[in-house]
Amino acid sequence: MSNWLDAVKWDEDGLIPAIAQDHKTGRILMMAWMNREALALTAEENRAIYYSRSRKKLWRKGEESGHVQHLHELRLDCDADVIVMQVEQVGGIACHTGRESCFYRVWKDGEWVTTDPVLKDPKEIY
């Protein structure tokens, strides 16, 4: 395996958080996790491939929904324990709720207020 994968500081579960940011708008779309294989494949296939902690297997973003994230840039932080990806979000929807971004709730006066619209009914996506 490559040196660049050894440079990553994997956590005790062998994972690293990966943030996906829209390469054009700068909108933060989601954060998920990658294991070594997922990160290697992300670089190899130029698309975001995560590791699903709940399903305990690789998660090729878009495999069901078609909402693939094409990779434009991959960055590592100073502590080598967080990844940022610049991506092109196919379909303009990253969230399983049918919204552009998973971060659709804003804190206001002590409550989480949903501010972003559902762009597509999840039933039509999955």
Added chain:
Amino acid sequence: MSNWLDAVKWDEDGLIPAIAQDHKTGRILMMAWMNREALALTAEENRAIYYSRSRKKLWRKGEESGHVQHLHELRLDCDADVIVMQVEQVGGIACHTGRESCFYRVWKDGEWVTTDPVLKDPKEIY
């Protein structure tokens, strides 16, 4: 304690990842962790307050460096297990290396290449 803190899905260590994004440029500055107290104080004091996993205590970002992060917006994701903050980065430096962002290394042909300049010598910061 407030309901909005109960809505957060804390991990087994009682933490949640918090991403700081420059509210003007959209640049992702850093990702660190918060515990319940840190998140409560972040909202109360309108500045980013993290929990340092290495030092095992609250980390009032900027307490030593002066590089405080003023809070403009706080968001929660669909799974309630990641936070995004829009912040105003005092001094224009978020990273302890003296760079604007902690994500200063870009993947290129199988290597992490440092692309961003050091804006201020860390010895002058700390």
